[in-house]
Amino acid sequence: MTGVWIVLGALVLALAFGGYRQLGDGRAKVERTGRQSHLDAARLGDELGEQATFVQFSAVVCAPCRTTHRLLSEVAAEEPGLAHIDINAETRLDLVDEFGITRTPTVLLLDSGGVVRHRIVGAARKSEVLGALQQLVSRPAA
């Protein structure tokens, strides 16, 4: 009988955790003002976009990173002034630590000044990406 309960418990746990992740993943969250920090081209090793920059943290073992990469490249190609920088998280554990990246993909959306304004954890959704972008472009950094 023990086994049946363990199986039921495991399935409930999986469904609850998966459902919870499904709801929150891929949404753009505004970075709280107190925590907003700043990244520049020198640290990223790549030029920032004039309007905004997607800094994506990826891992080799991460499948949703590929879909996110494709989506962000597409968006960055469509609009001028956008840059998309995809970082292999393993190689930049300094940034992973500094920005509290707990899993991949995580995308930081930087404004024209390199300040982190939004954060998307999990496979990014297009509507969320465009929504966050709109906020940045219509409300440029001071």
Next chain:
Amino acid sequence: MSSEQTTPTPELVDPRGPRFGAAITSVVLALAIILGPGWGLPLLILQTVAFAAGALLGLSYQPYSWLYRRTLRPRLASPTELEDARPPRFAQAVGLVFALVALAGVLVSLPTLFYLAAGLALVAAALNAVFNYCLGCELYLLGKRLGTRPARTVANG
């Protein structure tokens, strides 16, 4: 403009294969747990061998993936896109670790260890099958962080 610092992919798989495999894995593990450390042992061994083949030899040697290619794939439309084989292969390696711990639990007569490890493997397999979500892959980055800075306290975030 877009830049990528990750290396190009060497091996590609139909993403439905690993997911199908995760569904079979879930069923095998669930049955093994229900049967318990005694009667469930053959199933646990079968699953351990399957994980080992996928992790050590590659996904093309994983028996469930093989089954998928032989029976299901010819009947399905070709996949819209192929996926890097490394994430699902890594997931097999994580599964292997849990399966080995569960086996150890049987060998040293610790049923709790068997149930705990097999139960966690079932959670991971079910997440993969139902949500296409790879728990092991998430642990990868955490493992890297902890591995590099063992003494550092993790930042709030």
